[in-house]
Amino acid sequence: MQKEIGPIIFIQGENHGKYPFCHSIFIKDSGILIDPASGRENLQQLKDDYHVQEVWLTHWHEDHFLNIDIFDDLPFCISEPDAPPFNDIETLIDFYGIDDDHRDGWRSFFIEEVGYHPRRPSKFLEGDKTLSLDSVTVEIIKTPGHTPGHLSFFFKEPGILLLGDYDLTKFGPWYGDLDSSIDKTIESVKQLQKIPAEIWLTSHETGFFEEAPDKLWDDYLNVIDTREQKLLDLLKSPRKFNEIANACIIYGKAREPRIFYEFGERSHMRKHLEKLINQGVVVRDSEYYVLL
Ligand SMILES: [Zn+2]
Known part of the structure; x- marks a missing residue:
């Protein structure tokens, strides 16, 4: 169309x-x-x-x-x-912030499914x-x-x-x-x-x-507040990062392909935690995120 x-x-x-x-x-x-x-x-x-x-x-x-x-x-x-992500595949993976354990999976996805190749x-x-x-x-x-x-x-x-x-x-x-x-x-x-x-x-x-x-x-921006509120509710008890990611605040439930959704869930929760820590609302105590 x-x-x-x-x-x-x-x-x-x-x-x-x-x-x-x-x-x-x-x-x-x-x-x-x-x-x-x-x-x-x-x-x-x-x-x-x-x-x-x-x-x-x-x-x-x-x-x-x-x-x-x-x-x-x-x-x-x-x-x-x-x-920079067009320079080479590793820079593209870096830009997403993919960790070492998941780079191989993402590399083959970008090359085989997306047909990535460098361009200037x-x-x-x-x-x-x-x-x-x-x-x-x-x-x-x-x-x-x-x-x-x-x-x-x-x-x-x-x-x-x-x-x-x-x-x-x-x-x-x-x-x-x-x-x-x-x-x-x-x-x-x-x-x-x-x-x-x-x-x-x-x-x-x-x-x-x-x-x-x-x-x-307004609805679009309110999604950010809703995600934050759900995270704050979850943090009423101190939580480890994996527990936070497994709460599926972003996608609502575990979805397939796992590599894709898990990355989204974890990376967004990291951003929200960073924001709350910077605001002095949450602290990290060894492995736990704790609401102040
Ligand atoms: Zn985009």
Whole structure:
């Protein structure tokens, strides 16, 4: 499914843009494709129908570059802070913060399933910059938190705001990587909320909003508080980290594939614990996390 609004084409990703897919955006006259992970068929069709000239990424995650090999001959651009994972597979694994015991599993996943191979950006996209393209003025907005160099895009004349992975889904925000940040995620979402858009696009699930998603912004950020509250309830008794991870606060229950969900559960709980420790609400006493 494609939706065309002036110079912008929204390409709905396979399986509603759920992982490992996302929705793609194409800027017609400039031939710029953002996030080539909406499925091979969709993107092959786009390549047949239009003159694609350049690939941009909102950020470095694999569910945003899954099908980039279709455009291997084209320049590819990303923000500088999000570029290192494209140097080599080990840097990508480091960026996720995967521990030594799980690196082998993730390495084969990225190489065999995602088709990862190193690539060099032809230029860096700079945040807080306005570009005048042939048919549209685009504001590139730095929105760190999800990843350190995450970018959102505001296409001014049609008033279309691409939020990227601040995707307003029920699951809520992801801030599980080594350099993800809960505080920056909140700041970025609040910043995006203020932009005078008329259409809102996100990378996953619904993806296309013609009416202001007022309540969804709040619901989305409230997920962070709900996760924190559940953790605080759990910490009414001192807990070891494994007990905290096994409480499945993020995903609700143990899910398959385990390697994927366990990582998400553990990495998000680490971020919440870090935040609570910094706030002086929780301390670590040898193996136990203790509420003060
Ligand atoms: Zn992402």
